[in-house]
Amino acid sequence: MVGFILIGKGDMVVKCPYCGHEESKVIDSRPTDEGERIRRRRECLKCGRRFTTYEVIETVPLLVIKKDRSREAFDRNKLMRGLLRACEKRPVSMAKLEQVVDGIEAKLQNTLDREISSSLIGEYAMEALKDLDEVAYVRFASVYRQFQDVQTFQQELNAMIQNKRKEEEKKQKKES
Ligand SMILES: [Zn+2]
Numbered sequence: 001m002v003g004f005i006l007i008g009k010g011d012m013v014v015k016c017p018y019c020g021h022e023e024s025k026v027i028d029s030r031p032t033d034e035g036e037r038i039r040r041r042r043e044c045l046k047c048g049r050r051f052t053t054y055e056v057i058e059t060v061p062l063l064v065i066k067k068d069r070s071r072e073a074f075d076r077n078k079l080m081r082g083l084l085r086a087c088e089k090r091p092v093s094m095a096k097l098e099q100v101v102d103g104i105e106a107k108l109q110n111t112l113d114r115e116i117s118s119s120l121i122g123e124y125a126m127e128a129l130k131d132l133d134e135v136a137y138v139r140f141a142s143v144y145r146q147f148q149d150v151q152t153f154q155q156e157l158n159a160m161i162q163n164k165r166k167e168e169e170k171k172q173k174k175e176s
Contacts, residue, residue, distance in 0.1 A: 014042065014053055021046035062108055063115045071115065074108065076101050083125060086140035090133045100128040119144075134160070 013022050024042040027050070032039050038055045062074035083097050104124045108116055122144040129137040141156060 016044035016047060016049065017051050018049045019044060019047040024051075061114070064121065065115055065117045067118065074105075074116070074121075076105055079104065079121065079125065082140065082143070083129070083136075086129060086136040086143070087133060090136050092133050092136060096132060100125070100132070103128065130160075 014024055015022055016024060021044050023045040025045060026040050027043050028041040030039055031037065032054070040053045040055060041050060042053060043050050063071045064074050065071055080097065080101050083100060087097065104121065107124060108121070122140075126137060126141055126144065129140050138157065138160075145156070
């Protein structure tokens with residue numbers, strides 16, 4: 001998935017060339033010029049006439065701000081490697097992990113920020129792993145949060161166990 005920003009007329013208001021109305025619906029859109037521009041057929045919501053716009057696509061890379069404040073381009077393979085490491089010998093399929101990475105990437109692309117802290121990505125990954133596999137979650141969390149000591153790690157585990165208990169209690173209540 002590639003995120004893109006449309007560079008058009010400033011705020012991207014597209015006026016109908018016939019009546020000047022500012023709302024139109026896109027009825028067809030396809031890339032041209034090896035994907036550098038996008039051709040859109042639009043229909044004016046007021047007069048119903050159709051016109052074509054060419055919009056420039058610019059691929060804006062996502063930058064990850066690392067702990068030492070340096071930046072590097074977002075690399076989904078790197079994220080995948082981290083997840084794979086956490087899921088080693090766990091019953092988590094590659095397809096599931098691809099889904100997790102896709103989901104995280106989509107979330108990041110959807111924020112308008114082009115610079116994202118590495119810790120946010122870590123949080124998203126932990127959130128996803130929590131639902132997927134507990135062991136993988138704990139492994140990932142221990143690397144990611146760089147638990148300073150056994151105590152913090154223990155706290156994290158306890159919180160998780162408590163949450164799980166609460167969820168189970170809820171489930172039981174529903175069932176009874
Ligand atoms: Zn019109």
